[in-house]
Amino acid sequence: MGLRKAAFAALVAIGGGSLLFDLTLTFRLPSDADWAEAAGALRAAAAPGDTVQIWPAWAERARLFVDVLPVVAEEDLRSADYVGVGRLWVLSLPRTPFFSAPDRALQARGATAAAEQRFGALSLRAWDLHAAPVAADLTRSGEWHEVDYVARDCLRVPIGGRFAARGAAGKMLHLRAGVIGERAYDADRPPIEVQVFADGSPLGRLEVPRTTRDGTGWRRLDVEVPEGATEREFVFAVSSPDRSRPFCLQAWTTR
Amino acid sequence: MTDKALARAMGFGTAAAMALTQASVGFVRDEGYYFTAAQSYEAWLQLLLHAPLQAIAQTERYWSYNFEHPGLTKLLFAASHLVFTTWLGILPDALAWRLPAFAFAGLLSYWLCILGLSRSSAAGVLAPLLFWCAERTFFHGHLACFDIPICALWAGVGVAWLRGSGPRLAWTYGVALAIKHNAWFLPPVLAVHALLLPRGQRSAALRKLPWLLLSPLVLFAAWPLLWHHPLRHLGDWIAFHLRHVHYAWWYFGEVLRAPPFPIEYPVVVDALVLPLPLVVLLAAAGISLLLHFARLRPDPQRLLELALAAAALLPFVIRTTPIFGGIKHWLAFVALLTPEAASLLVRVSPSPRALLVAATATLLPGLWQIAHVHPYGTSAYGELAGDIPGAATLGMQRQYWSNNVTGVLPWLNTHCPPGARVYFHEVNVESYRTYVRMGMLREDIRYAPGPEQADYAALQWHREFRDREPETWNAFGTRRPATGLYLDEVPQVVVYARPTLPGAP
Numbered sequence: 001m002g003l004r005k006a007a008f009a010a011l012v013a014i015g016g017g018s019l020l021f022d023l024t025l026t027f028r029l030p031s032d033a034d035w036a037e038a039a040g041a042l043r044a045a046a047a048p049g050d051t052v053q054i055w056p057a058w059a060e061r062a063r064l065f066v067d068v069l070p071v072v073a074e075e076d077l078r079s080a081d082y083v084g085v086g087r088l089w090v091l092s093l094p095r096t097p098f099f100s101a102p103d104r105a106l107q108a109r110g111a112t113a114a115a116e117q118r119f120g121a122l123s124l125r126a127w128d129l130h131a132a133p134v135a136a137d138l139t140r141s142g143e144w145h146e147v148d149y150v151a152r153d154c155l156r157v158p159i160g161g162r163f164a165a166r167g168a169a170g171k172m173l174h175l176r177a178g179v180i181g182e183r184a185y186d187a188d189r190p191p192i193e194v195q196v197f198a199d200g201s202p203l204g205r206l207e208v209p210r211t212t213r214d215g216t217g218w219r220r221l222d223v224e225v226p227e228g229a230t231e232r233e234f235v236f237a238v239s240s241p242d243r244s245r246p247f248c249l250q251a252w253t254t255r
Numbered sequence: 256m257t258d259k260a261l262a263r264a265m266g267f268g269t270a271a272a273m274a275l276t277q278a279s280v281g282f283v284r285d286e287g288y289y290f291t292a293a294q295s296y297e298a299w300l301q302l303l304l305h306a307p308l309q310a311i312a313q314t315e316r317y318w319s320y321n322f323e324h325p326g327l328t329k330l331l332f333a334a335s336h337l338v339f340t341t342w343l344g345i346l347p348d349a350l351a352w353r354l355p356a357f358a359f360a361g362l363l364s365y366w367l368c369i370l371g372l373s374r375s376s377a378a379g380v381l382a383p384l385l386f387w388c389a390e391r392t393f394f395h396g397h398l399a400c401f402d403i404p405i406c407a408l409w410a411g412v413g414v415a416w417l418r419g420s421g422p423r424l425a426w427t428y429g430v431a432l433a434i435k436h437n438a439w440f441l442p443p444v445l446a447v448h449a450l451l452l453p454r455g456q457r458s459a460a461l462r463k464l465p466w467l468l469l470s471p472l473v474l475f476a477a478w479p480l481l482w483h484h485p486l487r488h489l490g491d492w493i494a495f496h497l498r499h500v501h502y503a504w505w506y507f508g509e510v511l512r513a514p515p516f517p518i519e520y521p522v523v524v525d526a527l528v529l530p531l532p533l534v535v536l537l538a539a540a541g542i543s544l545l546l547h548f549a550r551l552r553p554d555p556q557r558l559l560e561l562a563l564a565a566a567a568l569l570p571f572v573i574r575t576t577p578i579f580g581g582i583k584h585w586l587a588f589v590a591l592l593t594p595e596a597a598s599l600l601v602r603v604s605p606s607p608r609a610l611l612v613a614a615t616a617t618l619l620p621g622l623w624q625i626a627h628v629h630p631y632g633t634s635a636y637g638e639l640a641g642d643i644p645g646a647a648t649l650g651m652q653r654q655y656w657s658n659n660v661t662g663v664l665p666w667l668n669t670h671c672p673p674g675a676r677v678y679f680h681e682v683n684v685e686s687y688r689t690y691v692r693m694g695m696l697r698e699d700i701r702y703a704p705g706p707e708q709a710d711y712a713a714l715q716w717h718r719e720f721r722d723r724e725p726e727t728w729n730a731f732g733t734r735r736p737a738t739g740l741y742l743d744e745v746p747q748v749v750v751y752a753r754p755t756l757p758g759a760p
Contacts, residue, residue: 004602004603008603011535011613011616012612012613012616015615015616016616017638018637019620022624029644029744061739070734096644096645096648096744097641098641099648144725144728145722149718151721152725181722185512
């Protein structure tokens with residue numbers, strides 16, 4: 001009898017708790033007015049070099065409202081490049097289920113936060129990334145491609161082709177590359193190699209193997225640029241026995 | 256009210272509920288194909304009425320389309336459309352095609368009620384209610400597809416096996432066979448069930464088993480494609496399913512593309528998409544049936560329910576069967592647990608009033624899910640997943656089958672200039688034509704094959720199709736959507752418009 005009563009009570013409690021969770025979910029989500037207020041605050045505070053990061057990365061309804069700054073949906077805040085971004089506005093929905101605050105990941109990369117602003121169920125906080133200033137954005141193209149499920153401002157280069165760009169040498173060259181879309185997962189495909197030259201001298205090479213695990217398809221190479229001319233010609237030669245996959249790369253130098 | 260009358264009332268009530276709530280349900284990708292098949296089969300039916308010999312001679316011409324699924328349900332879709340739309344003109348096309356699906360939903364309620372009534376009247380009423388009070392199951396009840404029909408026959412074959420005569424079993428299993436290939440798994444289940452029964456019942460059951468040999472006659476009769484070159488067509492049917500492609504499926508932040516799939520996958524997905532009280536009750540029912548099985552003299556009905564539920568799930572835990580489609584491929588697992596779940600609900604309630612409280616507490620979250628999410632059933636998640644936003648954070652499949660596009664059709668109808676080209680992404684051309692035919696989409700709006708050729712794009716959010724959005728940005732020169740369908744903030748369908756066109760931001 002005791003067990004029966006306990007089961008009855010547990011069932012009613014689970015049902016009631018579930019319904020309460022469902023009915024209160026709306027109050028934990030932003031309204032149109034919240035979004036509009038946050039967008040207004042961004043409009044007032046926006047400066048060159050600012051970018052908005054939405055969090056969680058699925059909160060892309062922000063794109064309907066944020067009209068003055070680029071909106072990005074990086075999934076790994078700790079290692080995302082944020083090329084040329086000085087100040088990152090993190091626009092988040094902290095009351096959503098399983099929300100994990102972005103603070104720790106951003107602090108781990110040396111970013112520092114300003115005061116948080118609240119607009120109903122939205123949180124807005126500016127982060128200074130303290131990133132090394134960009135010397136030259138070598139692949140700036142205005143094109144966007146998805147690699148590893150994140151939209152990237154990268155340049156499509158055919159495998160077997162090369163891309164050359166002249167720009168300030170800076171201290172470091174940064175290269176990112178990957179196969180666009182689902183073809184990154186094509187089975188039994190050989191790796192793709194990107195060889196980098198600065199004024200004709202080899203600077204490094206990046207291998208892009210077939211992606212087997214989500215989150216590993218956007219490959220990275222960071223190399224020091226040797227002393228020399230302040231401006232160089234950088235060449236990126238892309239090769240692979242299999243030329244059928246769409247491939248893109250992003251490269252820039254920092255001071 | 257007699258037991259059968261109560262079961263019939265549950266069945267009619269279910270079918271009526273589906274008919275009354277179907278208008279807003281978008282046409283899923285597969286329905287597009289089945290509607291096309293039904294049109295071809297309807298043409299054959301008309302030929303059959305006017306020139307029977309010619310129709311019999313030309314079955315392959317009309318029936319080769321969608322050869323990968325048996326004919327019965329599509330024949331019913333076609334016959335329903337022929338009668339109610341073509342001849343009588345009293346139903347719109349989609350409703351006429353879907354009408355037989357509602358009948359199967361009603362049959363499922365009928366048989367679940369029958370199984371529940373063997374425990375108590377209350378269990379008879381609650382069993383179908385437990386099944387349908389969740390948006391995922393409720394949504395599937397509306398579609399001119401095979402998932403609910405085969406689920407219904409899964410239960411129906413069980414009832415026929417337990418209570419019916421040999422001919423009735425042969426007929427019911429034949430209908431199952433003529434609906435979907437899942438039915439191939441049923442004879443071994445029945446054979447194992449017979450062998451596990453006590454000696455007296457065992458021999459009676461084993462004597463009934465050979466009746467199943469007659470069932471393929473129903474398959475043959477209901478599938479005119481088999482009337483010529485049956486072995487070749489049977490071979491094509493079987494081969495299609497043995498070599499079925501694996502569609503990408505997002506699961507806890509990983510896109511699953513190929514075997515081996517996680518062994519726990521179907522059970523976990525059930526737990527995440529269904530309302531939590533139902534999940535708890537179904538889990539308890541599963542345990543209860545297992546405990547019965549462990550007894551020396553298990554109750555034949557409970558043993559069969561356990562076997563049928565397990566058989567519905569089994570193909571998806573062997574780690575190589577394609578897993579796409581949410582829970583639709585193993586709906587019978589949920590269905591066959593509901594009679595026991597209903598019985599448990601009755602047993603834990605100390606009085607009729609307490610039963611009302613417990614039933615209300617169990618069913619209300621599911622009813623809320625339906626009220627809140629319908630008709631976007633493939634997007635529904637339960638409380639364990641944190642509802643739709645929680646599931647998005649966990650990295651679960653956002654939607655499938657493209658039917659959520661109905662959420663943005665009114666906007667497109669309002670804003671698109673005459674003759675505008677729209678890239679509908681996952682919406683296939685068959686479903687697009689049905690939206691136009693049903694007046695849900697303006698007929699001058701054209702179907703564009705990609706963003707480059709489009710004025711507007713309605714992108715369905717799929718993890719594996721994320722490349723489509725940047726492609727659209729590049730083609731349109733903007734990264735700001737014009738509108739979209741967002742469920743609890745989570746993007747489902749995002750609409751872009753070329754700058755300067757009406758509706759562009």
